[in-house]
Amino acid sequence: MPTPHIYRPLQPDRLRLWMPYEGGSNRRWIHATLGARIQPIYDKPSGRWLIARPHFTTLVDHLLDRFGQVDATVEFSMTRRCDVRCREATGDDCDCSCLGEHHGGGLWGGGWFQVGETTLIRPEVQVRHMRITR
Incomplete structure (x- = not known):
């Protein structure tokens, strides 16, 4: 199975999350993981979810539980x-x-x-x- 990837840019921008497609269940998984009030945006051209930055650590932990490994790219000042x-x-x-x-x-x-x-x-x-x- 392909490894999910999460990218945290330096600028106050949203996280960019790519996960293998699983029949439309990814949005449900994001809501179950981060709460029903979260508003993920699916960026169709890039195939990535845009999610608020404060959820980085929670996403990494839950992606590890779901997939066993995560590729992460993080920008630092x-x-x-x-x-x-x-x-x-x-x-x-x-x-x-x-x-x-x-x-x-x-x-x-x-x-x-x-x-x-x-x-x-x-x-x-x-x-x-x-x-x-x-």
């Missing part, structure tokens, strides 16, 4: 920080998270922004794929 002191540094010793990109006056390219008097940040998204088994 990994903001990197640097400091003006790095940019103005002399010498070659640097241990900040810009990985030397700004050390000693490096260019400000690559999406770095100054916040406050000394701190530089660069928003970054990391994606993690995992297969979860019971």
Whole structure:
């Protein structure tokens, strides 16, 4: 049997859930699992259910009970920080998270922004794929 897949995007968007088709019973299963008030949306072009984000853990647990394993893709925010002191540094010793990109006056390219008097940040998204088994 194919493995269900759940995707949690970084932005405040709905979860995207794909499950093997079982004769129209998937909507009933979602309601039985998450409650009758849940309003899943079936996105026909993608073949996925769109479900509110707070249900991620509950869905994973119940999908494991039903299918034995789940493929999950989760996006995380990994903001990197640097400091003006790095940019103005002399010498070659640097241990900040810009990985030397700004050390000693490096260019400000690559999406770095100054916040406050000394701190530089660069928003970054990391994606993690995992297969979860019971």
